[in-house]
Amino acid sequence: MKLQSKGLISLDINGNIYDYKLYQSLDSLSRTKSQRKSAKELNISHTVFNRRLLRAEDKLGFKITQKAGNGTILTREGLQLLEEFQKYLIKIERTSNINIAGGHISSGLLETIKHPFNTNVYSSSDRDAFELAKRGAVDILTLDDPLIAYERDIDFTPIAYDYLVLISSPNSKEIRNINDLNNLDFVNVTGTAQRLAWSTLKQYGIDYNIKYKVSSQFDAFKLVRNSENLNCFLNASYFKGNEVLKFDTRHVISLIKVSEDKPEVDEFIDYLLAEGQEEIKNQGFEPI
Template sequence: MKIKSRGLISLEINGEIFDYKLYQSLESLSRTKSQRQSAKELNISHTVFNRRLLKAEEKLGVKITQKVGNGTLLTKEGLQLLEEFQKYSIKIEKTNNINIAGGHISSGLLDSIRNPFNTNIYSSSDRDAFELARRGAVDILTLDDPLIAYERDIDFTPIAYDYLVLISSPDCGKIEGINDLNGLDFVNVTGSAQRLAWTSLKHYDIDYNIKYKLNSQFDAFKLVRNSENLHCFLNASYFKGNELLKFDTRHVISLIKVNEDKPAVDEFIDYVLTEGREDIKNQGFEPI
């Protein structure tokens, strides 16, 4: 796709212009996972909201949303489109608001915390968000997995614990022990805390096969649930599954303060660690 920035948060993609209304819809849906809830949040009817998404899909020629259970999630293409909007928004926005960028899990958690601060929260992969932070484009970096911080000896602030659960295709038999994972096919989600699962399986001398590699946990979930004899390890805060490796894959969701000169950054982090604890717990995480 050929993408150009046009105006505040409008993008020209393959000659078609997509404005802030689509951006608002994608951003809201990425948080609520519900078209009806997002429509209510944007003060429009569900019909108008759905038509907006369908019209964008028709112009793009790809699906940007997908039904999962009773909710609606963004596809890989939908997430990429949202990230493009967010990148251009970060570049042009001059504001006193706190700009936050990070992994899909950690940024989603921060977005759910009710707080009195003015924040702009952008969701991407840990590594893409790190590049924005490295260029000074954000005030706070959030990490789904602290690996980036460990690799570079960067101080980080843990805010919650999460762990991975095993998701399996519906036709798979019951998995009761570690040895039941021997010889199974898995989906790998790049840039996620899933590395802890692979390390654990190697520790237990389990022979496993990576059959697919994806960039989105939600795409991985959909693929597994619609396939035969396929498995994946995903974050327990977002997905329900087998807790076989719960203690082996426990990890921290963390923040890194990028902007040292904005007092509100320290105030926001302190708020998350104190008043925000209840919201963190309600989102399925274990507060620190």
């Protein structure tokens, strides 16, 4: 897929021009998981919203959305397309707003909570967001997993705690303790705090098999729920599941201050660590 910037708010993808409306649609759908809710959010009809997606898929030659229960989510290709839009916008949108990029869980948290600041939040993997931060394209880097900071001895600021829950296929055997996880098949979500689950299983001598690898927790959830005898570990802040590894997988949701020339960045971080803790709790995370 060849991508080129075209004008202020469009992308040239394989010779076809996609404007800001498609970006808005993908961005909204990534949050609402519902075409009807997104259409309402964008103040257009559901028919117009659906037609916009179908036309884009017809030009692209691949699916950018897929059904998930009673809702709609972005496919891996749809998420990649959204991230390309977001990276492009970061490059052109050097405003007084606080630009934030980070992992899907941490950036989703900062996008959802109420606060008095003007922010632009861009969601990707921890490592992709880190590359943007290294180029100075963002003011704050958020991390679903502090591994990147640990590896490079970078100071980070914890803003919440989260842990992993076990999601299993329907009709799977009941998991009562860690020994029940022996010889089970799992889905691995790359670049997430799942590493804590795998290291815990190894520590306890539990044999496990990684049957699939995906890049999205929502893709993992769908795969598990539509399969037999399949399991995965996902963030408790977004999913309800078995807490068998709750204490072994507890970890911080954190951020790294990148920009040094915006006083509002410090004010935003101070807010998150004070008044914002109640909002963070309301979103299903454990406050600091």
